[in-house]
Amino acid sequence: xxxxxxxxxxxxxxxxxxxxxxxxxxxxxxxxxxxxxxxxxxxxxxxxxxxxxxxxxxxxxxxxxxxxxxxxxxxxxxxxxxxxxxxxxxxxxxxxx
Amino acid sequence: xxxxxxxxxxxxxxxxxxxxxxxxxxxxxxxxxxxxxxxxxxxxxxxxxxxxxxxxxxxxxxxxxxxxxxxxxxxxxxxxxxxxxxxxxxxxxxxxx
Amino acid sequence: xxxxxxxxxxxxxxxxxxxxxxxxxxxxxxxxxxxxxxxxxxxxxxxxxxxxxxxxxxxxxxxxxxxxxxxxxxxxxxxxxxxxxxxxxxxxxxxxx
Amino acid sequence: xxxxxxxxxxxxxxxxxxxxxxxxxxxxxxxxxxxxxxxxxxxxxxxxxxxxxxxxxxxxxxxxxxxxxxxxxxxxxxxxxxxxxxxxxxxxxxxxx
Numbered sequence: 034x035x036x037x038x039x040x041x042x043x044x045x046x047x048x049x050x051x052x053x054x055x056x057x058x059x060x061x062x063x064x065x066x067x068x069x070x071x072x073x074x075x076x077x078x079x080x081x082x083x084x085x086x087x088x089x090x091x092x093x094x095x096x097x098x099x100x101x102x103x104x105x106x107x108x109x110x111x112x113x114x115x116x117x118x119x120x121x122x123x124x125x126x127x128x129x130x
Numbered sequence: 131x132x133x134x135x136x137x138x139x140x141x142x143x144x145x146x147x148x149x150x151x152x153x154x155x156x157x158x159x160x161x162x163x164x165x166x167x168x169x170x171x172x173x174x175x176x177x178x179x180x181x182x183x184x185x186x187x188x189x190x191x192x193x194x195x196x197x198x199x200x201x202x203x204x205x206x207x208x209x210x211x212x213x214x215x216x217x218x219x220x221x222x223x224x225x226x227x
Numbered sequence: 228x229x230x231x232x233x234x235x236x237x238x239x240x241x242x243x244x245x246x247x248x249x250x251x252x253x254x255x256x257x258x259x260x261x262x263x264x265x266x267x268x269x270x271x272x273x274x275x276x277x278x279x280x281x282x283x284x285x286x287x288x289x290x291x292x293x294x295x296x297x298x299x300x301x302x303x304x305x306x307x308x309x310x311x312x313x314x315x316x317x318x319x320x321x322x323x324x
Numbered sequence: 325x326x327x328x329x330x331x332x333x334x335x336x337x338x339x340x341x342x343x344x345x346x347x348x349x350x351x352x353x354x355x356x357x358x359x360x361x362x363x364x365x366x367x368x369x370x371x372x373x374x375x376x377x378x379x380x381x382x383x384x385x386x387x388x389x390x391x392x393x394x395x396x397x398x399x400x401x402x403x404x405x406x407x408x409x410x411x412x413x414x415x416x417x418x419x420x421x
Contacts, residue, residue, distance in 0.1 A: 034190060039365040043237060043299065046243030049239060049296050051239065072363045072368060073328060073368045073411045074368055077364045077365055082190065089207065090180070097209065102212050102243050103209070104208070104209050105207065105237065106205075107204075107205075107206050108203075108204075108206070109205070110201075111200070111201070111203075113200040114200075115199050121364075138303075140396065142334070142342060143340030146336060146337030148336065167267065170271045171269070171271055172233075199340045204398060206235075206301070210243070212243060217267045218267075280380070283401065287401070291403065291405050297404040298401075298402070299400060300402075302399040302400070303397070303398050305396045306388065306395050307393055308388050308393050308394075309394070
């Protein structure tokens with residue numbers, strides 16, 4: 034099943050800066066082959082739901098293996114049966130609204 | 131990997147009342163055998179991360195098969211390596227704080 | 228405007244355990260007079276939207292004043308015009324579903 | 325207090341397409357003068373926390389006044405005391421990671 038998702042990974046206990054872990058998480062997601070769009074509050078992805086869920090699991094496993102003790106991920110998943118979801122279709126020109 | 135999670139399913143396009151779909155989603159999650167706690171903003175679960183992710187996928191598949199055209203799920207996932215996470219350990223007596 | 232909400236406060240950089248800050252946040256919310264329900268992934272509240280938003284601001288201000296360097300809050304807000312929202316109305320008996 | 329935030333507005337009961345309401349919400353947020361970045365899962369904003377919270381309230385009030393019966397908003401708020409948060413500072417070049 035095709036899905037859009039937003040993945041935000043928050044490492045807890047690594048200090049005030051979480052940049053190293055966030056970059057690592059984005060890198061893991063990107064290497065799955067999913068279409069990705071990075072923004073200030075997470076990584077938006079487009080692709081197969083199984084791949085998306087597997088990517089989230091891989092992020093937790095890899096960051097824990099790298100020494101991060103605690104992780105919380107906020108994930109939003111969107112699916113629909115009436116048309117194929119695309120990240121770009123969710124955007125619009127705000128200046129024309 | 132053991133995890134805690136919160137699963138909130140929002141059907142879009144079924145009307146102002148979403149109760150039927152929300153009950154169905156909770157039922158699917160509960161039948162996986164995960165420990166569940168229902169609250170006003172979702173179902174908290176405790177158990178294996180694979181089972182949790184599989185439950186989320188099953189909710190999307192089952193509700194779409196039942197006629198819901200569009201679904202968005204908000205999922206929070208917590209994992210840690212220093213101790214076993216339990217839903218009950220995250221609670222405390224607010225009156226004693 | 229009456230609203231339901233879920234408030235989850237995540238202190239970043241205080242260490243792996245965030246319990247002290249989470250208890251403090253819940254306490255601040257509870258003292259606003261809003262109806263509150265604590266669960267493993269946050270505090271659900273029912274009441275006036277202004278009071279809810281003010282509580283969120285007070286949590287950030289108070290925890291920062293107490294030494295927490297970085298905070299992220301996940302907030303869900305629900306409003307509707309067809310009937311008065313109540314936390315208890317969002318629940319149902321899962322065993323009867 | 326300066327803050328970063330992500331605001332995602334989900335109208336419930338308006339049908340499968342929610343584009344009209346989402347555009348309206350983004351427009352309300354943009355007109356507050358906050359720095360905004362639109363993406364597929366919401367609008368990221370940078371600015372004063374009071375202005376951000378006021379914008380969220382204005383979205384609910386304006387969309388309800390325009391006929392939307394039910395709204396749920398997912399809001400993430402980030403504040404920190406060690407440096408000034410900027411949306412652009414949260415980004416990085418994923419190809420260089």
